[in-house]
Amino acid sequence: MSDRFLVTGGGRLSGEVVVGGAKNSVLKLMAAALLAEGTTTITNCPDILDVPLMAEVLRGLGCEVTIEGDVVRITTPPEPKYQADFPAVRQFRASVCVLGPLVARCHRAVVALPGGDAIGSRPLDMHQAGLRLLGATSTIEHGCVVAEAQELRGADIRLAFPSVGATENILMAAVLSKGQTTLDNAAREPEIVDLCMMLNQMGAQVSGAGTSTLTIRGVDRLKPVTHRVIGDRIVAATWGVAAAMTRGDVTVRGSAPSHMQLVLNKLSEAGAEITHGPRWFRVVQRDRPKAVNFATLPYPGFPTDLQPMAIGLAAVADGTSMITENVFEARFRFVEEMVRLGADARTDGHHAVIRGVEQLSSAPVWSSDIRAGAGLVLAGLVADGETEVHDVYHIDRGYPRFIEDMQQLGGDVRRASP
Numbered sequence: 434m435s436d437r438f439l440v441t442g443g444g445r446l447s448g449e450v451v452v453g454g455a456k457n458s459v460l461k462l463m464a465a466a467l468l469a470e471g472t473t474t475i476t477n478c479p480d481i482l483d484v485p486l487m488a489e490v491l492r493g494l495g496c497e498v499t500i501e502g503d504v505v506r507i508t509t510p511p512e513p514k515y516q517a518d519f520p521a522v523r524q525f526r527a528s529v530c531v532l533g534p535l536v537a538r539c540h541r542a543v544v545a546l547p548g549g550d551a552i553g554s555r556p557l558d559m560h561q562a563g564l565r566l567l568g569a570t571s572t573i574e575h576g577c578v579v580a581e582a583q584e585l586r587g588a589d590i591r592l593a594f595p596s597v598g599a600t601e602n603i604l605m606a607a608v609l610s611k612g613q614t615t616l617d618n619a620a621r622e623p624e625i626v627d628l629c630m631m632l633n634q635m636g637a638q639v640s641g642a643g644t645s646t647l648t649i650r651g652v653d654r655l656k657p658v659t660h661r662v663i664g665d666r667i668v669a670a671t672w673g674v675a676a677a678m679t680r681g682d683v684t685v686r687g688s689a690p691s692h693m694q695l696v697l698n699k700l701s702e703a704g705a706e707i708t709h710g711p712r713w714f715r716v717v718q719r720d721r722p723k724a725v726n727f728a729t730l731p732y733p734g735f736p737t738d739l740q741p742m743a744i745g746l747a748a749v750a751d752g753t754s755m756i757t758e759n760v761f762e763a764r765f766r767f768v769e770e771m772v773r774l775g776a777d778a779r780t781d782g783h784h785a786v787i788r789g790v791e792q793l794s795s796a797p798v799w800s801s802d803i804r805a806g807a808g809l810v811l812a813g814l815v816a817d818g819e820t821e822v823h824d825v826y827h828i829d830r831g832y833p834r835f836i837e838d839m840q841q842l843g844g845d846v847r848r849a850s851p
Contacts (some may be wrong), residue, residue: 438822438836440813441845442795445778446681448842452669452688453479453503454662456831457738458624460527462631462660463487467534468605469635471657475505478662480833482826489521490528494535509657515539516580518577524548525830526598532560532578533602536569537609543582544574559596563603566590567610587612587651595620595645601628607635610651611720612664619647622732623663623692653728664688664712667738667804668787668832670696672842674742675698675811676716676814677705678749683842686713697726703746724752724789729760741808748776750789759784767805770798774812774820797821803831810835814844 447454452562454477464487466473478484488498494517497508515535522528522545535542546557557578561571561825567590569582587610592599600620605628607614619625621643629642635658638650669688676683677700690697690709697714701707703722708715708732724747729737737760748756748771758764765780771776775794778787800806806828813820822828839846 442816455665464530469655473657474659533605559599585610587614591617607649610773614649616647634658666692683769684715724750747787795820
């Protein structure tokens, strides 16, 4: 059995918290180290479960990996292994991002179909289609993605949807291809920009980062570098929503507010006072939050990763909110757990309608993914009595020092073993 969190509601969060490197960036940066022989150093790495898991994946591919504090060093051999079909790969979704680098470096890749959060279908069709346009073959065999190419050649590629994972894999394959690749309808997330910055440091020629069109001029080889991970905008925004839900006063440092502008705008719409600088922001909520509508969309839209927190905010807001999920269809499973806590919510397809109540009611609830787990803890903060949140290993995968930071802000949250 997994640990659980015991959350006692009624408190107001207040104080300052510093966020570390972005989960959605560091794992892809670690995979990018496969593209260059030698030692790549990545700093500001978050202390989350997925980092040592990715380290295990890279070790299985022949790399030497050390983790010391927030620094990860990856030494990639002249010829990495191409077969990533072992237990660590199947444990989390981001492991599939070794596919592009392996095809580029080894001309062949066998990668086990990954696991991860239960938030809906996330097929690899676009990853495979992009690799095929670059000249690779790609099939699914015996539970693995198999890709092979004697030589990758630049191509014009348009994604059907701005998938973050497909953008990353195609980008990392294209940097060592022959000729020029144009990737249209590419993902625009800050984590994609971070990856492009590291690749360019390594000697790649990528332009258009942060726009929907990436242009990649292939080069013969890349060199290892030292790179600092950007701050985690999802963790930062989670603390911002927590401040609004608890009518608190929280300053968040370590992540750029420009990476979450729409989120801060929505908190302001809910009645929060927002102040900010280049790498910090403060959320002060003096009264009960106002009801606000949210619709998740690819960046720069409202992040699907914050949808559970948006539902938590709506659950105690004054009025009725509509939440529309446009990215992952199964993310509304979280609503069933919120109803256990007394939320007045119903779902219909891609929509959830939440009528806010003054206070939620404590109950045992179960986390189904990283963000749902964090959302349930936030809901427990505004419930009467003690809420038990089960399966919190999900939270450990995405939120470093979650208990410590919560307690530092005055939240009554404790970890309990089975």
